[in-house]
Amino acid sequence: MPAMTMIEAINLTLRKEMERDERVICLGEDIGKNGGVFRATDGLQDLFGEDRVVDTPIAESAIVGTAVGMAARGLRPVAEIQFFGFIYEAMDQMAAQAARIRFRSGGRIRVPLVIRAPYGGGVKTPELHSDSLEGLFLHSPGLKVVMPSSPYDAKGLLTAAIRNHDPVLFLEPLKLYRAFKQEVPEQDYIVEIGKANVLKEGEDLTIITWGQTVPLVSKVAAMWESKKNVSIEIIDLRTISPIDEETILSSVQKTGRALIVHEAVKTGGPGAEISALINEKALFHLSGPIIRVASFDTPYPIASVEDAWLPNEERINRGIQEVFAH
Amino acid sequence: MWLEPNEIKVKMVQYLDENGRLISGEADITDEELVSLYKWMVQVRVFDQRALKLQRQGRIGTYAPMLGQEAAQVGSARALGKQDWIYPSYREVGACFVHGFPMKNFFLYTMGNLRGADTEGANVFPIQIIIAAQCLHAVGGAWAGKYNKENSVSVAYVGDGGTSEGDFHEALNFASVYKLPIIFFVQNNQWAISVPRTKQTASKTIAQKAVAYGMAGIQVDGNDCLAVYTTMKQALERARQGNPVLIEAVTYRQGPHTTADDPTKYRDLQELEQWMAKDPLKRMKAFIVEKGIWSEEFDQAEFTAAEQKVTEAFELALHTPKSKIEEIFEFVYEQKTNQLIEQQQAVAAEEVF
Numbered sequence: 001m002p003a004m005t006m007i008e009a010i011n012l013t014l015r016k017e018m019e020r021d022e023r024v025i026c027l028g029e030d031i032g033k034n035g036g037v038f039r040a041t042d043g044l045q046d047l048f049g050e051d052r053v054v055d056t057p058i059a060e061s062a063i064v065g066t067a068v069g070m071a072a073r074g075l076r077p078v079a080e081i082q083f084f085g086f087i088y089e090a091m092d093q094m095a096a097q098a099a100r101i102r103f104r105s106g107g108r109i110r111v112p113l114v115i116r117a118p119y120g121g122g123v124k125t126p127e128l129h130s131d132s133l134e135g136l137f138l139h140s141p142g143l144k145v146v147m148p149s150s151p152y153d154a155k156g157l158l159t160a161a162i163r164n165h166d167p168v169l170f171l172e173p174l175k176l177y178r179a180f181k182q183e184v185p186e187q188d189y190i191v192e193i194g195k196a197n198v199l200k201e202g203e204d205l206t207i208i209t210w211g212q213t214v215p216l217v218s219k220v221a222a223m224w225e226s227k228k229n230v231s232i233e234i235i236d237l238r239t240i241s242p243i244d245e246e247t248i249l250s251s252v253q254k255t256g257r258a259l260i261v262h263e264a265v266k267t268g269g270p271g272a273e274i275s276a277l278i279n280e281k282a283l284f285h286l287s288g289p290i291i292r293v294a295s296f297d298t299p300y301p302i303a304s305v306e307d308a309w310l311p312n313e314e315r316i317n318r319g320i321q322e323v324f325a326h
Numbered sequence: 327m328w329l330e331p332n333e334i335k336v337k338m339v340q341y342l343d344e345n346g347r348l349i350s351g352e353a354d355i356t357d358e359e360l361v362s363l364y365k366w367m368v369q370v371r372v373f374d375q376r377a378l379k380l381q382r383q384g385r386i387g388t389y390a391p392m393l394g395q396e397a398a399q400v401g402s403a404r405a406l407g408k409q410d411w412i413y414p415s416y417r418e419v420g421a422c423f424v425h426g427f428p429m430k431n432f433f434l435y436t437m438g439n440l441r442g443a444d445t446e447g448a449n450v451f452p453i454q455i456i457i458a459a460q461c462l463h464a465v466g467g468a469w470a471g472k473y474n475k476e477n478s479v480s481v482a483y484v485g486d487g488g489t490s491e492g493d494f495h496e497a498l499n500f501a502s503v504y505k506l507p508i509i510f511f512v513q514n515n516q517w518a519i520s521v522p523r524t525k526q527t528a529s530k531t532i533a534q535k536a537v538a539y540g541m542a543g544i545q546v547d548g549n550d551c552l553a554v555y556t557t558m559k560q561a562l563e564r565a566r567q568g569n570p571v572l573i574e575a576v577t578y579r580q581g582p583h584t585t586a587d588d589p590t591k592y593r594d595l596q597e598l599e600q601w602m603a604k605d606p607l608k609r610m611k612a613f614i615v616e617k618g619i620w621s622e623e624f625d626q627a628e629f630t631a632a633e634q635k636v637t638e639a640f641e642l643a644l645h646t647p648k649s650k651i652e653e654i655f656e657f658v659y660e661q662k663t664n665q666l667i668e669q670q671q672a673v674a675a676e677e678v679f
Contacts, residue, residue: 025473051473057503062462062496069466069480072451073411075473077466092493097459104452106443107657141658165660194663242663 003181009151027054028080060089071111084119085128098167099142118174120212124303132263145240149214151182156191173212196244202233206251209261210237256287266294288326293319341552346612367396370420372632386436394580397606401554409478411449413464418483433643458488461497468506487518498539501570515579520592536572548575549606
């Protein structure tokens with residue numbers, strides 16, 4: 001089994017799915033000859049031609065809207081938005097069009113499309129290249145939102161997303177694209193959309209996180225376990241919409257404590273939804289308040305202060321202290 | 327060299343003058359098709375007037391009348407083949423009927439019934455509410471049609487107001503870059519709710535915008551059904567070869583924007599009267615009567631038959647079971663999420679908060 005980075009796993013998945021199903025078409029800005037600004041589609045145009053790996057004009061609304069039109073007529077487009085911060089240009093086509101066509105057509109038309117986009121901070125990008133906007137789409141019924149944290153998951157989840165009959169927003173943590181290698185099977189496998197992964201079992205605290213913050217949370221949790229006498233369960237949510245309630249609730253019912261870590265801004269973020277869920281369905285199992293470690297309620301800041309703005313080791317530490325203080 | 331906008335020449339295609347006299351050569355069309363065009367216009371007008379009444383009586387919801395635009399809608403849609411696709415906005419229901427969308431289901435749609443979405447096999451995309459968003463779906467549809475070698479053309483219907491939207495621009499740009507089998511059919515009805523065409527764009531015509539995208543454009547008298555039909559036939563030929571086309575059909579919205587709108591607030595009665603003189607039905611009727619293939623007697627019978635069809639469609643809609651709240655959970659995803667299952671069950675058990 002070859003060891004590969006997440007970006008290699010994504011590239012391999014796209015290749016495999018395009019080989020498997022000729023209805024799969026990739027489109028986006030600079031994805032053809034250039035192979036994508038992060039090289040996710042590297043070499044694919046040579047393999048599949050310009051009709052299936054399409055360089056588009058710079059127009060995010062058109063990329064998503066065209067994908068919607070393609071999907072409604074039987075193709076399975078995989079569109080790339082170059083950076084997730086550019087998605088605002090395509091909000092209508094995402095939330096009012098892709099998400100609703102099945103509903104508006106009374107179930108007659110499905111739009112099996114994938115919108116891939118790199119997201120997340122910590123690499124000192126220009127403005128609007130680092131935003132974590134998954135909460136906007138958690139709040140858009142009809143879409144699924146998937147956020148892998150490892151090469152293995154990226155391949156299994158992207159395969160599932162491409163074969164899914166609903167529109168899937170597939171958010172790739174750009175800081176993790178080449179952060180580490182992992183053994184990834186070349187052969188076909190799927191990681192189910194809508195199922196969270198209990199990354200590590202524990203008894204005293206549940207930490208819920210996803211995508212880019214997963215390695216960070218794992219590191220902090222390991223430090224706590226080695227220095228203090230506590231046992232921490234880590235849930236990698238994998239799918240933001242629909243949320244896997246069962247895994248979250250059964251974990252919190254066991255541990256009695258919950259901490260949520262995400263890069264999205266705090267107010268109205270996915271952490272608020274998860275906290276409300278625990279409140280509605282597991283309140284009396286809790287020994288202390290549910291704490292959120294999230295980014296501050298400002299626009300994504302200038303690069304020089306982004307490390308303090310994003311959830312970091314220190315802030316996650318304080319969050320854990322706060323949960324255990326009760 | 328400067329490109330000066332006032333040097334661009336656009337000549338509107340017209341076959342019939344306001345009185346229904348043939349003014350430019352002979353049209354390549356059978357008598358049978360001429361009568362069919364007129365009959366469809368009668369049907370669309372009768373439907374429109376009834377829908378307006380039904381809305382006033384509170385029996386259907388908000389409705390966007392198409393009075394005055396019958397020639398543009400019928401002429402363009404009659405030219406299509408069954409394999410072609412329509413991507414309509416909310417004011418194109420006439421074109422949708424011509425292309426096979428059942429009238430009964432449109433009534434259901436306006437009555438808030440989920441069954442109203444069923445096109446019953448007609449190649450008609452769900453009616454678009456967001457202005458010009460459908461232009462991009464038509465682009466994607468045309469792309470899929472080309473990829474799958476369907477020999478079908480996708481037609482995006484949009485208004486003069488819609489041409490101001492970014493999605494309109496992006497759609498024309500994509501269509502031309504990828505040489506897609508697509509027609510952008512703009513019904514320039516002079517008004518976008520209360521804003522006149524002159525405040526929508528500084529272009530002298532909408533047709534000329536095509537040139538900037540590298541595609542062919544044409545302006546046609548949208549109240550001249552013969553001109554619209556003939557132009558659309560030509561456009562379809564071009565589009566099927568992978569040459570996208572922009573058509574500007576110059577017409578007039580004789581009625582309000584929707585049943586919730588009062589146009590006396592923003593436009594002169596005089597303007598309306600001028601356009602009433604160019605009414606599309608009047609013109610076509612005079613032409614076919616003069617040709618000896620239609621009569622006053624036929625006309626009365628046709629209006630009666632059209633009324634009867636609308637009544638039947640409305641009665642069928644009225645007797646269709648109403649949508650229930652439980653049903654809405656079925657169409658969000660291929661398979662219901664746990665959240666949807668829980669909410670649907672709670673609704674059914676009357677246990678929902």
